[in-house]
Amino acid sequence: MPTIIDGKKISSDIRDEIKLQVEALKNEGKRAPHLAIIIVGDDGASHTYVGGKITACKAVGFDYTLMQFAGTISEDKLLKHVDQLNADTDIDGFIVQLPLPAHISVEKITMSISPEKDVDGFTNENFGSITSKVPLLMPATPLGVMELIKRYEIETEGKNCVIVGASRLVGAPLALMMSNEANATVTLCHKYTKDLASHTREADILVVAVGKPGLVTKNMVKEGAVVIDVGTTRIEDPSKKSGFRLSGDVDYEEVAPLTSHITPVPGGVGPMTIASLMINTLQAAKNNLK
Numbered sequence: 001m002p003t004i005i006d007g008k009k010i011s012s013d014i015r016d017e018i019k020l021q022v023e024a025l026k027n028e029g030k031r032a033p034h035l036a037i038i039i040v041g042d043d044g045a046s047h048t049y050v051g052g053k054i055t056a057c058k059a060v061g062f063d064y065t066l067m068q069f070a071g072t073i074s075e076d077k078l079l080k081h082v083d084q085l086n087a088d089t090d091i092d093g094f095i096v097q098l099p100l101p102a103h104i105s106v107e108k109i110t111m112s113i114s115p116e117k118d119v120d121g122f123t124n125e126n127f128g129s130i131t132s133k134v135p136l137l138m139p140a141t142p143l144g145v146m147e148l149i150k151r152y153e154i155e156t157e158g159k160n161c162v163i164v165g166a167s168r169l170v171g172a173p174l175a176l177m178m179s180n181e182a183n184a185t186v187t188l189c190h191k192y193t194k195d196l197a198s199h200t201r202e203a204d205i206l207v208v209a210v211g212k213p214g215l216v217t218k219n220m221v222k223e224g225a226v227v228i229d230v231g232t233t234r235i236e237d238p239s240k241k242s243g244f245r246l247s248g249d250v251d252y253e254e255v256a257p258l259t260s261h262i263t264p265v266p267g268g269v270g271p272m273t274i275a276s277l278m279i280n281t282l283q284a285a286k287n288n289l290k
């Protein structure tokens with residue numbers, strides 16, 4: 001039977017650790033870390049995720065500011081709000097929740113965030129610092145995956161790590177971390193990869209971050225592999241109270257029995273993204289309050 005990697009439990013452990021550090025800061029006479037969250041429009045999933053981030057802030061004792069704007073806000077106006085947060089010394093870190101409306105450039109907005117306050121780790125500076133000896137703020141979801149691997153003591157050195165999905169926010173930065181920090185041999189697959197299964201079958205550690213439910217089936221996984229599923233696609237499901245369920249990219253039922261470790265969806269990587277956001281905000285506050 002595989003070990004089910006419990007992201008909910010690990011993220012709760014991390015919250016406890018951060019809470020202690022917030023108390024320590026306060027004992028030194030410093031204020032609590034302060035996270036601001038910008039959300040644009042009324043996308044239901046985004047509001048759910050932001051709700052999770054606010055719950056986490058409350059649990060660890062962070063201050064938070066939620067800034068909500070209509071989906072019709074102009075790019076210029078949004079940029080002004082970003083600049084205000086960049087300049088506000090009472091704000092240690094902030095995020096702009098994605099997706100943004102089509103008339104706003106995600107690239108333009110995220111690249112205007114000060115790297116020291118970029119607690120999502122989305123900016124070019126933070127991406128570039130992944131391989132630095134003195135890293136700044138790590139991209140949040142990849143950092144969450146690395147924490148799971150470390151805390152479950154999964155061996156990485158010299159292992160074949162195959163990552164499916166080469167996005168700027170997950171696959172590409174994770175490839176650098178797995179190579180640089182975890183000493184794995186990394187293969188980064190994407191939509192132009194020929195014969196995907198021939199690559200994934202070689203994986204000792206298989207990470208899937210595409211957003212396509214059912215993409216990974218049992219014939220694509222080596223016996224004893226560690227499988228990490230970053231996908232979180234909402235699928236309508238009238239039998240659920242919320243009206244939907246979450247699905248990863250891996251066919252869990254058929255793949256799990258083959259693996260040594262596997263992350264479930266929900267309860268795997270998702271909660272770790274929020275834990276990483278807390279780790280980064282604490283770090284940004286420590287740097288800011290020096």
Ligand SMILES: Nc1nc(=O)c2c([nH]1)NC[C@@H]1CN(c3ccc(C(=O)N[C@@H](CCC(=O)O)C(=O)O)cc3)C=[N+]21
Nearest residue numbers: 049052095096097098099120232266267268270271273
């Ligand atoms: N600026 C920005 N930063 C992000 O980090 C960001 C974003 N935009 N836009 C959307 C994606 C998605 N994302 C998730 C966060 C938590 C869960 C999570 O906690 N999932 C729970 C279930 C939550 C539920 O019930 O819906 C789980 O997998 O167990 C999932 C997905 C962060 N994102």
